[in-house]
Amino acid sequence: MNDALVFALLFSAVACGWWLGRRGSARLNSTAAGLPSQYYRGLNYLLDGRPDGAIDHFISALEVNSETLETHIALGNVLRRRGEVDRAIRIHQNLLARPDLPRVQMHLAHLELARDYIGAGLLDRAERLLLDLVTESDEQRDVSRQHLLEIYRSESEWAQAIEQAQALLPRKGLLRSASPELHLSGQSVAVQMAHFYCELALELSASGNIDEARKALVRALESDSGCARAALELGKLEAAAGNHKRAIEALSRVESQDPDFLPEAIPPLRESYRALAEEQALAEYLSSCFDKHPSTPLMIAVADDILRDRGSDAARDFLASRLARVPSLRGLLKLIRLQQKPPATDTPEPTDSLSMLSMLLDRLIEERPAYRCEHCGFSAKHLLWFCPGCKYWGTFRTIRTTQTE
Ligand SMILES: [Zn+2]
Known part of the structure; x- marks a missing residue:
């Protein structure tokens, strides 16, 4: 009607x-x-x-x-x-x-x-x-x-997307009142352009054009200095090229850009600090990050360092005290796995129960979405840089609830 x-x-x-x-x-x-x-x-x-x-x-x-x-x-x-x-x-x-x-x-x-x-x-x-x-x-x-x-x-x-985005941005020194800084979707053109550069860098990197890929990532950061994805990709690129100091420099930007993406920086940071034989410095850095921006992935990373440096009792104590304050499934799984030690003994009974518990927890965590778009609520098991729901870039965050994290 x-x-x-x-x-x-x-x-x-x-x-x-x-x-x-x-x-x-x-x-x-x-x-x-x-x-x-x-x-x-x-x-x-x-x-x-x-x-x-x-x-x-x-x-x-x-x-x-x-x-x-x-x-x-x-x-x-x-x-x-x-x-x-x-x-x-x-x-x-x-x-x-x-x-x-x-x-x-x-x-x-x-x-x-x-x-x-x-x-x-x-x-x-x-x-x-x-x-x-x-x-x-x-x-x-x-x-x-x-x-x-x-x-x-x-x-x-x-x-071509970058070319159009560039033309839409206000020119330096000129007031273009008619020029919208926001795109049709409502997201800033500069933020989108940074992700276009990241996508371009991935293509260039895959075809072996490392220098051009690096330039694209630098341009991504020029377009949006808060683009944690660009810092992460630059860190991974430098680490793969054997430039570990540069990799650490790039990955260390993530904390000030968006601490929510710190967990993504941990594996490449470990790789580069290990290559430089400076793992103790990383342990101190991760510990200070955890104090400032507590999250389950950081807690587990700190527990791993304690396990390596001070043994499983210290790691278990650390996890148990933190989990008592902020419980989380992934943290609990980590604690159970620490408890499972030593793995090969002749007393299978308690180990089997813990193994069963750990397997069930693993499955429970696996079935739940770990990331959610903070703009439209679209959820996914893996980190997506482009939201299929609202077509925004860089809006996925780890789901911070005691049920899923
Ligand atoms: Zn969305």
């Missing part, structure tokens, strides 16, 4: 526009005051609850002029939102077939047609229209770039 109402309103609006326009431009035409029979037929379809036929008659019946243009566009947009992209495309193409359409309105119709193509998955066609608009339309340039950015992101064309 709501759709029928919308269509009825749109019909009335266009018909009035058509009638007024026709009366004004063709004073001598005695039939000018009448509406075309196609209009009535369309209205009949509408009243019969068959809007599909109504739209077809509407498209073929009513002329486009400056008074009716906005309504034509609105009707096309309603159809697109309803998923009837083919019809939306016909309406917007119909507008573009009018050579006398003012330039600004022509560009608006172009933009809507590009949106229809995106809705229909015809990204090549949308891209061509949007690139034309970037060149030709001052009014639609930024919004066209935002759509292009979205197209290139969905096609993993990172260099």
Whole structure:
């Protein structure tokens, strides 16, 4: 019923526009005051609850002029939102077939047609229209770039996505009030661009182009100095290249960028500190991180260091005292595993019970999502840098509850 109402309103609006326009431009035409029979037929379809036929008659019946243009566009947009992209495309193409359409309105119709193509998955066609608009339309340039950015992101064309993002950012020294710092999705363009550089770096690194990959990661950090992903990737890249001091330098940025990502930095940090034979320095660093930003993964990392340096009794005491304050499943599993020592004895009874408990806990933890998007709540077992739910970048965080962490 709501759709029928919308269509009825749109019909009335266009018909009035058509009638007024026709009366004004063709004073001598005695039939000018009448509406075309196609209009009535369309209205009949509408009243019969068959809007599909109504739209077809509407498209073929009513002329486009400056008074009716906005309504034509609105009707096309309603159809697109309803998923009837083919019809939306016909309406917007119909507008573009009018050579006398003012330039600004022509560009608006172009933009809507590009949106229809995106809705229909015809990204090549949308891209061509949007690139034309970037060149030709001052009014639609930024919004066209935002759509292009979205197209290139969905096609993993990172260099082109970066190019559009770069153009959308305010130029240094210039106040571009019309330039949106926020993308259509609502997320900052600079934040997105940092992730595009990270994606590009991964591709470059996979093809053996380490120098270019490093440059891309440095640019990611220039775009968004708070991008923990870029610091993590740079650390991993330097560690793989044997530059362990540089790796540690990059990975140490994570704490000030976003301590929630510290657990991701632990394995590469261990690798680099081990390579430099400075494991004691890492133990001190992790311990200070745990004091400032307590979390289960850091607690387990500190327990591992205590186990190595002071033995299992000290590690068990440390875990038991921390878990008494903030219980967590992963922490409990770690404690049970420490308890399981020594593994090979001739007294299987208690060891078996603990093994069973540890196996069950393991399965319980495995079945639960460990990460959640803090923007839309989408959850996953693994860390995702791009949220499939809300299309935001870098919004996944470890789920911090005693039930899952
Ligand atoms: Zn999300």
